[in-house]
Every structure is written in structure tokens, then in C-alpha cells.
Amino acid sequence: MIIGGLEKLTLIDFPGELAAIVFTQGCNFRCQFCYNPMLVWPEKEGKLKYQRDHSRIKEDDLFAFLKSRKGKLSGVVITGGEPTLHKDLPDFIKKIKDAGFKIKLDSNGTNPEMLEKVLEEKLIDYLAMDIKAPLDKYEEVIGVKVRPVKSGEAGAKLFNGVNLENIQKSIKIIKESGVSYEFRTTLVPSLHKKEDIEEMGKLIAGADKWYLQFFKSDTDLVNKNFQNKARFSEKEMKEMLEIAKKYAKKCDVRG
Numbered sequence: 583m584i585i586g587g588l589e590k591l592t593l594i595d596f597p598g599e600l601a602a603i604v605f606t607q608g609c610n611f612r613c614q615f616c617y618n619p620m621l622v623w624p625e626k627e628g629k630l631k632y633q634r635d636h637s638r639i640k641e642d643d644l645f646a647f648l649k650s651r652k653g654k655l656s657g658v659v660i661t662g663g664e665p666t667l668h669k670d671l672p673d674f675i676k677k678i679k680d681a682g683f684k685i686k687l688d689s690n691g692t693n694p695e696m697l698e699k700v701l702e703e704k705l706i707d708y709l710a711m712d713i714k715a716p717l718d719k720y721e722e723v724i725g726v727k728v729r730p731v732k733s734g735e736a737g738a739k740l741f742n743g744v745n746l747e748n749i750q751k752s753i754k755i756i757k758e759s760g761v762s763y764e765f766r767t768t769l770v771p772s773l774h775k776k777e778d779i780e781e782m783g784k785l786i787a788g789a790d791k792w793y794l795q796f797f798k799s800d801t802d803l804v805n806k807n808f809q810n811k812a813r814f815s816e817k818e819m820k821e822m823l824e825i826a827k828k829y830a831k832k833c834d835v836r837g
């Protein structure tokens with residue numbers, strides 16, 4: 583696994599667990615508001631782009647750390663970048679589970695085959711998937727070309743080139759998985775509108791949990807033009823929450 587970062591303790595990212603966060607390197611999206619730009623590009627490109635050292639963490643060092651936290655931490659969050667792009671993800675998770683930790687996996691939902699695989703192998707204790715926008719606005723929000731929703735279309739597995747049908751497949755797989763899960767959406771003025779909540783809600787209708795997240799702009803972002811831009815007000819977020827509540831059993835604002 584290419585590990586781009588490790589947060590040694592989180593009390594909030596894995597419901598019910600004290601956890602560490604492992605950040606995998608590389609993503610097929612370029613979400614304009616992404617505040618982890620160093621993890622989005624492949625390692626070398628990221629270093630050049632951000633002029634910051636961002637050394638990879640060796641797997642052995644990660645497992646030595648986890649061993650030292652046995653009994654203190656109960657879970658590991660695997661996030662990115664986009665973890666499901668890494669072919670060795672199932673083996674990596676197995677090793678963490680064998681070390682005695684529960685797993686939460688974060689995904690942008692572009693690789694439903696990988697989600698199916700890790701679920702079938704019972705490797706996941708909690709899943710979180712981002713719903714970035716209504717399907718017709720995905721391209722604008724994620725900053726890469728998307729392919730039209732068309733069944734059986736070739737190219738679904740392209741690293742850069744997102745097939746919207748895969749987003750829909752992942753939503754279905756997650757909802758039917760029997761595993762605890764949440765959907766979450768980061769809302770950015772200039773990218774999202776109130777009406778978009780309705781459209782996104784229809785995509786996940788009947789879901790267990792959906793969180794609306796404030797946009798964080800006081801840091802490095804994938805699109806520097808979004809830095810220090812205003813976020814939605816508390817009032818606007820609450821109004822959008824009221825719409826979201828029609829589509830999921832539990833909804834809240836976070837961030």
C-alpha cells in the first residue's frame with residue numbers, strides 16, 4: 583500500500599471507536615475543494631506541485647505503530663486519496679484486521695468492484711461514501727471528465743475518467759451491504775445550490791445516514807481559487823439539512 587500519511591488518533595472519524603487514520607496516496611478525482619491536495623496526486627507530482635516534503639510511510643512502520651497501540655485503539659480508518667484504487671487494498675485490510683483492529687473505509691464510490699470484494703470478504707466494519715453533487719454536476723465538482731451513465735460502456739475502470747454508473751452502483755452496494763455506513767456531502771457555495779440537495783437525496787433515498795459538511799477553505803486546496811472563500815452560513819446549512827432529512831433516516835450538519 584502507498585501510504586501518504588498517518589494520524590495517530592481520532593475520536594470522531596470512526597463512530598464508536600478510538601481510531602488511527604491511514605491516508606492512501608493518489609486519487610482519480612480532483613475535487614476543487616479538497617483540502618488534502620498532497621494526497622491527491624501521485625507522490626512525486628504532489629511534492630513538485632506543493633513544494634512540501636510529504637514522505638511516504640512504510641507499511642512496516644505502520645504495523646509497528648499499530649502493535650504499540652493494541653488495547654488503546656480499536657479501529658483504523660482507511661481514507662485517501664481514494665483507497666479503492668489500490669489493488670492490494672484487501673490484503674492490506676486483512677493485515678490490519680488480523681492485528682485486531684476494526685476497519686472504516688472511506689471512498690468516493692468510483693470502484694464498486696473493489697467495494698464488493700472487500701464486503702464479500704467481510705473486511706469492513708463501517709463504510710463512508712462521498713456524494714459529491716447531483717450526477718449532472720459531478721464533472722464540475724470533481725474536476726475531471728466523467729463518462730455518461732450508460733450500461734456496459736467500455737472504460738469504466740479508467741483511472742482518470744469517471745463512470746457515473748459506478749457511483750450509482752456503489753450507492754446500491756453500500757445500502758444493501760448490511761454493514762454500518764454513511765453518505766456525506768461537502769457543500770460549497772459557487773458549486774452547490776439548495777436544489778442540489780433534492781437531486782442528491784434522490785440518489786441515496788432511504789439511506790441510513792447522510793451528513794452535510796461545511797467546506798473548509800483556510801488551507802491548501804486542490805483548486806487554489808477556492809482558498810479563503812466563504813462557506814455556507816449555519817442558517818443555509820440548516821435549510822439544506824431540512825431537505826436532506828426527507829431522504830435519509832439520520833441527517834446532520836458537520837464540520
Ligand code: SF4
Binds near residue numbers: 609
Ligand atoms: S476530496 Fe475528492 S480529490 Fe480529495 S481525496 Fe476525496 S475524492 Fe479525492
